[in-house]
Amino acid sequence: IKLERSLRKALEREEFVLYYQPQVSAADGTAGGAEALIRWVHDGRFVSPGDFIPVAEETGLIVPIGDWVMRTACRQAKLWQDAGMPQMKMGINVSPVQLQQDDFVETVTRILSETGFQPHLLVLEITEGIAIRDIQDTVDKLVALKAMGIRISMDDFGTGYSSLGFLQTFKVDELKIAQTFISHIAEKDDHAQIVKAIVAMAHSLELDVIAEGVETREQFAIMRELQCDWIQGYYFCKPMPSEEFERYLDERG
Ligand code: G
Ligand code: G
Ligand code: MN
Numbered sequence: 001i002k003l004e005r006s007l008r009k010a011l012e013r014e015e016f017v018l019y020y021q022p023q024v025s026a027a028d029g030t031a032g033g034a035e036a037l038i039r040w041v042h043d044g045r046f047v048s049p050g051d052f053i054p055v056a057e058e059t060g061l062i063v064p065i066g067d068w069v070m071r072t073a074c075r076q077a078k079l080w081q082d083a084g085m086p087q088m089k090m091g092i093n094v095s096p097v098q099l100q101q102d103d104f105v106e107t108v109t110r111i112l113s114e115t116g117f118q119p120h121l122l123v124l125e126i127t128e129g130i131a132i133r134d135i136q137d138t139v140d141k142l143v144a145l146k147a148m149g150i151r152i153s154m155d156d157f158g159t160g161y162s163s164l165g166f167l168q169t170f171k172v173d174e175l176k177i178a179q180t181f182i183s184h185i186a187e188k189d190d191h192a193q194i195v196k197a198i199v200a201m202a203h204s205l206e207l208d209v210i211a212e213g214v215e216t217r218e219q220f221a222i223m224r225e226l227q228c229d230w231i232q233g234y235y236f237c238k239p240m241p242s243e244e245f246e247r248y249l250d251e252r253g
């Protein structure tokens with residue numbers, strides 16, 4: 001309850017910040033995109049999104065918070081473009097609660113027009129949680145967003161019951177292999193076999209594949225060998241504030 005009360009005030013008190021983590025091409029190491037990840041600085045401490053996102057979802061606060069995330073990330077990405085930085089996609093985590101809003105498509109449209117960010121560079125990361133409500137309604141919204149050029153990404157693929165049927169129903173453009181597969185890929189051959197199968201299937205459906213949570217050179221080498229397209233993880237760098245992200249891009253391109 002105390003957390004809820006603080007969370008209600010967090011937006012007006014400007015306590016949220018976005019961190020950005022690059023998504024690096026497995027082939028040549030250049031950054032082709034970034035994922036925006038929210039951070040809450042409350043009473044001088046970082047509160048983990050794992051702790052407050054569920055509360056935000058239960059209370060509906062995720063709707064204004066999610067709008068803020070999308071607007072801030074699109075605005076930042078547009079600033080980077082205008083400053084002459086290499087063109088990059090921007091990935092945003094979208095809660096099932098946001099997608100359930102009747103005006104979700106209008107909200108995205110409005111934010112794109114306010115910020116001037118191009119739809120084909122915006123990636124909406126969704127999770128299997130979107131399947132719990134009205135599936136047809138969700139599919140209709142995703143179709144409308146895709147018609148605008150926006151990309152849809154299946155986050156945490158391979159966990160829970162997210163699966164092949166999901167990819168087909170929601171017509172995603174890319175999938176992100178859950179960290180749990182990557183973290184054991186060097187020790188457990190069955191994990192490597194599963195990842196190999198996921199990549200092959202994704203490519204036959206013409207989806208891009210991102211490996212999440214790559215932490216070591218060995219994991220990177222394996223994912224590269226398995227033809228994964230993009231790598232995200234501490235091996236390259238942790239999520240960082242915008243100024244640090246700019247420096248990273250300056251140095252590595
Ligand atoms: O960055 P970190 O590992 O702390 O994120 C923890 C979890 O919080 C992840 O599952 C991530 O998807 C989620 N998360 C981070 N930022 C956002 C956000 O802006 N919106 C939503 N809905 N979830 C987020
Ligand atoms: O659930 P989602 O994929 O949106 O969130 C990704 C989460 O993974 C973020 O909280 C991010 O901080 C975290 N993350 C990113 N790279 C790594 C990594 O290499 N190792 C670990 N342990 N976490 C990572
Ligand atoms: Mn994500």
Ligand code: NA
Nearest residue numbers: 155156176212
């Ligand atoms: Na994930």
